[in-house]
Amino acid sequence: xxxxxxxxxxxxxxxEYCRLEALAETKHDYDNGRVVAMAGGSLSHGRIISNINxxxxxxxxxxxxxxxxxxxxxxxxxTYSHYxxxxxxxxxxxxxxxxxxxxxxxxxxxIVEVLSPxxxxxxxxxxxxxxRELPSFREYVVVFQDRAEVQTSFKQDxxxxxxxxxxxxxxxxxxxxxxxxxxxxxxxxxxxxxxAKDES
Amino acid sequence: MTADPIPxxxxxxxxxxRLEALSEQRHxxxxxxxxxxxxxxxxxxxxxxxxxxxxxxxxIVSNLIREAGNRLKGKPCxxxxxxxxxxxxxxxxxxxxxxxxxxxxxxxxxxDQSRQTFLxxxxIFEVLSPxxxxxxxxxxxxxxxxxxxxxxxxxxxxxxxxxxxxxxxxxGVWTFRVTTGTExxxxxxxxxxxxxxxxxxxxxxxxxxxxxx
Numbered sequence: 001x002x003x004x005x006x007x008x009x010x011x012x013x014x015x016e017y018c019r020l021e022a023l024a025e026t027k028h029d030y031d032n033g034r035v036v037a038m039a040g041g042s043l044s045h046g047r048i049i050s051n052i053n054x055x056x057x058x059x060x061x062x063x064x065x066x067x068x069x070x071x072x073x074x075x076x077x078x079t080y081s082h083y084x085x086x087x088x089x090x091x092x093x094x095x096x097x098x099x100x101x102x103x104x105x106x107x108x109x110x111i112v113e114v115l116s117p118x119x120x121x122x123x124x125x126x127x128x129x130x131x132r133e134l135p136s137f138r139e140y141v142v143v144f145q146d147r148a149e150v151q152t153s154f155k156q157d158x159x160x161x162x163x164x165x166x167x168x169x170x171x172x173x174x175x176x177x178x179x180x181x182x183x184x185x186x187x188x189x190x191x192x193x194x195x196a197k198d199e200s
Numbered sequence: 201m202t203a204d205p206i207p208x209x210x211x212x213x214x215x216x217x218r219l220e221a222l223s224e225q226r227h228x229x230x231x232x233x234x235x236x237x238x239x240x241x242x243x244x245x246x247x248x249x250x251x252x253x254x255x256x257x258x259x260i261v262s263n264l265i266r267e268a269g270n271r272l273k274g275k276p277c278x279x280x281x282x283x284x285x286x287x288x289x290x291x292x293x294x295x296x297x298x299x300x301x302x303x304x305x306x307x308x309x310x311x312d313q314s315r316q317t318f319l320x321x322x323x324i325f326e327v328l329s330p331x332x333x334x335x336x337x338x339x340x341x342x343x344x345x346x347x348x349x350x351x352x353x354x355x356x357x358x359x360x361x362x363x364x365x366x367x368x369x370x371x372g373v374w375t376f377r378v379t380t381g382t383e384x385x386x387x388x389x390x391x392x393x394x395x396x397x398x399x400x401x402x403x404x405x406x407x408x409x410x411x412x413x
Contacts, residue, residue: 121242125337132378156375163366163374 014078015100021072022101030081038083039118044145044191048114049085051189052143052182056088059180065090065109073111074104076133085143086112088178089136107136109177114143128153138177148188152176206234208246216294217312226282229294237282237296240335253329256358256404260327261298263402264356264395268301271393277303277322285317286324286347293343299325301391320349322390327356341366345374351390361401 011033012020020035021028029036041049049069056067067088072081074096081104088110096104111131113123124142131137140153150173154162166173169188172181206219210232219234220227227234230241238253261282268279280300287294287309294317301323309317324344326336336355344350345368353366363386366376379386382401385394 121334121338125334129337160375160377163376 014081014098017081018099018101018104022103027083029083032079039116041114041116042145044193045085045114045116047190048143048145048187049112051187051191052086052112052114055182055186056086056180059182060088060178063178065178066093068093068105070103072099072104073108073131073134074099074106075130080130082127082130084108084111085114088112088175090178106134108134109136110139110141110175111137112141112143114145116145120144124151139175141173141175143187145191146193148184148193150184150187206236206246213292213294213311217314221314226296228296229287229292231292238329238332240332241339242335253327254358257298257327257329259403260356260358260400261325263400264299264325264327267395267399268299268388268393271395272301272391275391275393277301277391283316285312286319286321286344287312287317288319288347295340295343297321297324297344298327301388303391319347321347322349323352323354323388324350325354325356327358329358337364352388354386354388356400358404360406361397361404363397363400 012035013033014030017028017030017035021030027038029038053067053069060066065088067086069086071087071093072083073087074081078098081099087105087108089105089107090109091107093105094107095102096106108131113127115123128140131140138155142151142153144150148167148169150166152164152166152173152175154164154176156162166184169185172183173187174181206223206227211219211234212232213229216227216229216234220229226237228237228241229235233241235241235244265279265281272279278301280302282296282298284300285294285296286300300318300321302318302320303322304320306318307320308315309319311317321344326340328336341353344353351368355364355366357363361380361382363379364376365379365386365388366374367389368374379397382397382404384397386397386400387394
């Protein structure tokens, strides 16, 4: 099991967080004044992210959307800032000018999170609520690493979110907002479900 | 409140029923553990955590029961308060929702002789508190979705006027809508009533939205 994320004891401002993060060697989220070091991921976590990156890159190459890593997501209120496991931006990525590090984007359309046991409820609940504040955000993809299951939440034209679950290794996960589908077998390539227990 | 003397090891469902009947404090039953209502099973520390909710939590629950109760008068569905458990036969989880709407006859869990556990909710309401928000939002919802009769799951925030309304569509897929503010109504499609948001949030005041860092 990965260690729970550690928090700084001192509250810092958003501007201070941006300054620190530009210099930091490891990634930290920002949550209501606290800088939260992100826990290390398991082998399964890393493999799934690589698999999704590869599948998305191949399918999005000739279109207006791209999958990005290494950037944070910036929110309308600067009370929190998060890294996601993957985000897809369509059209020009908008870098948040309020973040002095230049490392935050404001307009992801699709966000992917690969769940860890310690973060699963937060990722599926509160974090998703925060992502819903972003005007561009249309689809949320949550990937379990201890079993072959992917849940997507898609914002329909009338504003209603559609929740769908895809299990097993046959079939695809449709990303309706961008018109591609990811094969479950590829998402979970090289993943055995015992690896999820060996979190660093 | 004094510390709650509940067993620290895993117990059976029958043992839970026996102990719960003797307990003044309500406990959910989660995978063999008794968890005081209002605590998150993943973080619960019996030596430290106290059960119970805030006055705001209680106020919204009262508002919901009053408002939905009024709207349901004369209809075949009825709203129940937090004293009733929702369970399934052979389930490893039993919860006390903040409010439940049941349509038609109550179907009780026969294993519970005290007749406090029913199996056929149509609508479940949970008023979210900061300590249990993720649990109510995710793990509890996963468990509730296993109930065939459940058609609607309503999450009411107490720190801001926002309601998430999850609905099981005719094909079986779940959708959710977000309703904000204290004007207008919240439609509960499964029981065909509309709750006034002003009533749900009666006597609640909210801090102005935080627009600065």
